[in-house]
Structure formats: C-alpha cells, structure tokens
Amino acid sequence: MDGLSIQNTDGLDAPLSGVQLLHAPVLVLNLNYVPLNICTVRRAVILVGKSKAELLENHRGQLRTVSSLVEVPSVIRLDYMVKKPSLPRKLSKKEVFLRDRFTCQYCGKKAQDLTLDHVVPRRQHGSHTWENVVTACNRCNLRKAGRTPAEANMLLKKEPRAPDPNPYLILQNRTLLDEWLPYVPWSARG
Ligand SMILES: [Zn+2]
Structure with missing residues (x-):
C-alpha cells in the first residue's frame, strides 16, 4: 500500500494529507450490518481490494495507486460473519x-x-x-x-434478568463520524 497517494479529497472541509488519510478511521460492519470494529483506511482498502468487504460509504474521495484509482472508504461491510465473544454488561x-x-x-x-x-x-x-x-x-x-x-404486597412487572451483551461497546468513547450514524442505533451514541 505504500504506492497510495491522494487523488482528491472531495467533500472534506480540511483535506487530510496522504498519510493522515491512510490512518483515518473506518467503521467496519459485520455481515449482518452490526458494527464490529474500527480500522484504518489503509486496512479497509486492502479488505475491499481482496473482496473480503464491500464499500458502503465513501466521503473521502479517491486514492491513486501505482496502477489505478481506489475509493477511500468510511464504512465497509465484511463479506463474512465474524462471531465475537461479547462482554457481559457491567451492572450500573x-x-x-x-x-x-x-x-x-x-x-x-x-x-x-x-x-x-x-x-x-x-x-x-x-x-x-x-x-x-x-x-x-x-x-x-x-x-x-x-x-x-x-x-x-407489590408485584414486579417481570422477572429481572441480565440484559443481552451490548454489541456497540466498541463505539463507546469514540468520536462517531456523521457518515457512520445510519449504521449506529441511537442508543449506542452515548
Ligand atoms: Zn412506581
């Protein structure tokens, strides 16, 4: 990927340099569209190039490689399902x-x-x-x-149980980009 350089930065208020852009965050969705993790543009471009993921959103223009132009992703979706052990929710x-x-x-x-x-x-x-x-x-x-x-002499509406693990924990304390929001339920946007 060292041959990548910026072709244009359409739609960016403050254009990032080539190196900054390669390290910009990309939201990675599982096959079922649930956010899985956040990776770099560099990694996302490789995944899309190898057909392991599809590009869903591009708000960053294109990159020029030695031989071609590639789209710069901001959201990608894996072409396979990743099973992730989810952390139980902390009681608070x-x-x-x-x-x-x-x-x-x-x-x-x-x-x-x-x-x-x-x-x-x-x-x-x-x-x-x-x-x-x-x-x-x-x-x-x-x-x-x-x-x-x-x-x-009071009745509980229902038996209390531990809630399902939260798949959106990975997004906690992260800055969410506007173009990610359609893929993130409001309740995960703490
Ligand atoms: Zn009450």
Whole structure:
C-alpha cells in the first residue's frame, strides 16, 4: 500500500494529507450490518481490494495507486460473519434503567425520579446482581421500603434478568463520524 497517494479529497472541509488519510478511521460492519470494529483506511482498502468487504460509504474521495484509482472508504461491510465473544454488561444504575426502559418495574410508569431498587433488600442479604435489581420510581421505592415485594404486597412487572451483551461497546468513547450514524442505533451514541 505504500504506492497510495491522494487523488482528491472531495467533500472534506480540511483535506487530510496522504498519510493522515491512510490512518483515518473506518467503521467496519459485520455481515449482518452490526458494527464490529474500527480500522484504518489503509486496512479497509486492502479488505475491499481482496473482496473480503464491500464499500458502503465513501466521503473521502479517491486514492491513486501505482496502477489505478481506489475509493477511500468510511464504512465497509465484511463479506463474512465474524462471531465475537461479547462482554457481559457491567451492572450500573444507567444500564439497569436502560434495560428496564426507564420504567418503574412496580407501577409501570415512566418517571423522572427513578431509583435503583434491590428486590430482596440489601439488609436482608439480597445480592447486587442483575437478577436482584430493578428500576423503581421514588414513590414505589418509598412504599416498598426495605421489604421484599411479597412483604410489601407489590408485584414486579417481570422477572429481572441480565440484559443481552451490548454489541456497540466498541463505539463507546469514540468520536462517531456523521457518515457512520445510519449504521449506529441511537442508543449506542452515548
Ligand atoms: Zn412506581
């Protein structure tokens, strides 16, 4: 790839130099269009050249190689499925609210004043695990007050479980380019 040089940079506000462009980030989608990782333009051009990926978006113009012009990708999609072990989601207040769709698991209301409720209270040795925490509005939390749902005569909407692993973790703390956004669900855009 050392023979690559910039042909033009149509559509770029601040044109990147050839070397910068080769190292610019490209969003790599799995065969099923789920974001898989981020690679460099250099790597993406090789994958497309070897027909291992298809180019979905080009917002960067073209590169001239020794013998031809190649498109500069900003999003590519692999021609095969990569199975990736996904990391389990870390238990946090925010993740519990997300799992429960910001809805109180006792009264079913979407509320602003949500709290984290331990189904079996901590002082009754309830664990701090996905299976024992739910989203509760302030009112229900006060009503339940250190009791189990049975003791408080309250019903859970559904059994709490660990959520599916998040395939979009790779995009956390990354700057997302505008041309990537059609491939990234809003909920992953922290
Ligand atoms: Zn409630």
